Amino acid sequence: KNEVEQSPQNLTAQEGEFITINCSYSVGISALHWLQQHPGGGIVSLFMLSSGKKKHGRLIATINIQEKHSSLHITASHPRDSAVYICAVRDYGGSQGNLIFGKGTKLSVKP
Amino acid sequence: DGGITQSPKYLFRKEGQNVTLSCEQNLNHDAMYWYRQDPGQGLRLIYYSQIVNDFQKGDIAEGYSVSREKKESFPLTVTSAQKNPTAFYLCASRAGLLNTEAFFGQGTRLTVV
Numbered sequence: 001k002n003e004v005e006q007s008p009q010n011l012t013a014q015e016g017e018f019i020t021i022n023c024s025y026s027v028g029i030s031a032l033h034w035l036q037q038h039p040g041g042g043i044v045s046l047f048m049l050s051s052g053k054k055k056h057g058r059l060i061a062t063i064n065i066q067e068k069h070s071s072l073h074i075t076a077s078h079p080r081d082s083a084v085y086i087c088a089v090r091d092y093g094g095s096q097g098n099l100i101f102g103k104g105t106k107l108s109v110k111p
Numbered sequence: 112d113g114g115i116t117q118s119p120k121y122l123f124r125k126e127g128q129n130v131t132l133s134c135e136q137n138l139n140h141d142a143m144y145w146y147r148q149d150p151g152q153g154l155r156l157i158y159y160s161q162i163v164n165d166f167q168k169g170d171i172a173e174g175y176s177v178s179r180e181k182k183e184s185f186p187l188t189v190t191s192a193q194k195n196p197t198a199f200y201l202c203a204s205r206a207g208l209l210n211t212e213a214f215f216g217q218g219t220r221l222t223v224v
Binding site: 033035040041042044045048086088098099100101103104 | 152220
């Protein structure tokens with residue numbers, strides 16, 4: 001059983017399209033993270049949120065605690081947005097401060 | 112610039128040899144973590160350390176060992192007991208146990224031949 005599920009697994013978009021990546025989780029959480037992993041493998045933290053909505057440039061992250069669901073939106077997508085986007089949650093009952101990761105959504109934005 | 116440095120980026124080893132992956136951070140973070148990433152799977156926790164000279168096993172600790180002699184450093188040794196060591200290894204750190212942002216290194220891709 002996966003405690004963090006992401007959809008879709010793979011996503012191909014044309015440059016300029018609005019993109020949504022979804023994350024559902026089954027555990028009680030204290031925070032949810034959205035991460036970006038580029039082809040070289042390094043991971044960058046995009047957002048950490050525990051309620052509501054956050055925006056940074058063309059990226060928007062929302063979370064609905066009652067529904068245990070979060071979405072990452074990319075407006076006016078660009079080929080440089082091509083990466084794997086990973087949702088991770090901080091479990092109340094898990095290892096001290098540990099994150100539980102989704103399998104990632106591979107996004108490819110075509111020019 | 113503050114951050115986490117993992118080295119080397121690519122590592123090749125013969126089967127049966129132990130190998131140590133380096134992770135150094137200059138963020139003054141207390142907590143450090145080692146994760147393993149396999150194709151099509153989420154990151155899985157190998158070991159974590161909340162404070163110097165203390166570390167705990169994660170979900171897949173068998174065949175691995177760590178040390179935390181300095182706050183800045185959390186090296187991971189992949190021993191010959193690890194049955195399937197070829198993978199991508201990521202190190203991360205956080206300032207503490209409360210909801211703080213996690214910082215990740217660039218990863219080390221280990222190939223055992």
